[in-house]
Amino acid sequence: MNKLLGKCAVLTIDLHRGHLDPSVATLPLSTEQSERVVKENSEFLRQIRELNIPVIHVVTAYRSQEEILNNRYWKDIQSDDSASRKNILNHNLKDSAGLELMPGVFEDGDYVVDTKKRYNCFLHTDLKFLLDSLQIETLLITGVNTNSCVLATSTYASCLDYRVVIVKNCVDSMDGPELHEAALKVIESAYGSVKDSKQLLEELG
Template structure:
């Protein structure tokens, strides 16, 4: 399917990073780690991309998962079912708990002088029970540049949710990845077929 070109020069984009925290990306403390080499690549790609966006005046919002306790996680039937199994999300009931170093953003991707942080995400969809939509509306943003992890869960769910809220959605290909590598490309294909655009960092920057 040929997708029409998205002209970003006439839109108001904002970068929305998803769970670029130590709980996924720092192998020394991560409770749900990406492979170390993948994590390193994702952090490096995001750091370079976000720095370029800031220079161009594009706002950056980081959305970070955090919980009050494991009981708040366990109310999700699927997560309860896969906890302590051989699933990639086996550590779900110990993920992003209070006091965890995993709650911290990777320092390479965060600029406290300019970036906003939404730290109340509790489910895959970054809009669910957070103030992300309010932050985006205050910025008058109409286009989401999605980066982060995991492509087949949080990135996909947020792309769907952004689409139904009438944002133009862009998944930034080289700035997303997954704990489920076999589903990474499938998730990008789903986004590109039904919910938005899948573009590389170079393609995004060339269109700004």
């Protein structure tokens, strides 16, 4: 346990093929972004495990398109060809390849929460139950998208009184660099810290 950060866990958000494998992704990041995100996360997680810090992967998964359409905004944008999430109805449906975590991300001993259906990883999942059972104080958050799932989860975690740290080089967004950077600024202004993985690992020691 680090004296400054308390008991930590890494929370990865949607590091699955549905975002990061261009061959099957329904809401893809660019190939360059995907390769970088997977590489940075794989290396960071390797070093984190050496420190015996728990790793928790949260994965979006839907039983049906009806579950997706319950979100009225997502329903509204289906006919908008300019919307970045216009393909949301086909995203990470049951039995699809997109549900799989990217190679190099998961290792035996990691935890997986695979019932996420909205941007906030806590909503209708057992994430808080798991964190409380592990007595976690600090969340080291990685994944995609910075301006949706990472932002929503970070703000909610802060409201639950977890210490939030965004691992800057391990997050990115399909919505472009401006919204990625804007989301980091919003989080750092009121909800948590934003740190490079090298700096964070040095602090964890």
